Amino acid sequence: MNKKTATFEEALERLEEIVTQLESGDCPLEESMKLYEEGVALSGLCNKKLEKARQKIVTLQQAEEEADGQDE
Known part of the structure; x- marks a missing residue:
């Protein structure tokens, strides 16, 4: 897996695999x-x-709050 292009889910899955391997001893x-x-x-x-x-x-929340404030 290329760490620079890995998605969050791919990286997390690989991290879980590593933890399992290390915990096995x-x-x-x-x-x-x-x-x-x-x-x-x-x-x-x-x-x-x-x-x-x-x-x-x-x-995004700040933009939404600003838009809501302008509507009033």
């Missing part, structure tokens, strides 16, 4: 470290996408 240390590093990157990606969505919602 079956991975060698080196593989666990690579998975952990990938997980941290995916977590950051998900947080950025959520923040962008939150900002868009706030912008």
Whole structure:
């Protein structure tokens, strides 16, 4: 998965897979470290996408409030 073009849902699904693998305890240390590093990157990606969505919602709500205020 290309982290730059991954959707939020794809990144979250991969993150859940990584958590499952790490929790199983079956991975060698080196593989666990690579998975952990990938997980941290995916977590950051998900947080950025959520923040962008939150900002868009706030912008839309403000625009709606301004439009409602002009109608009165």
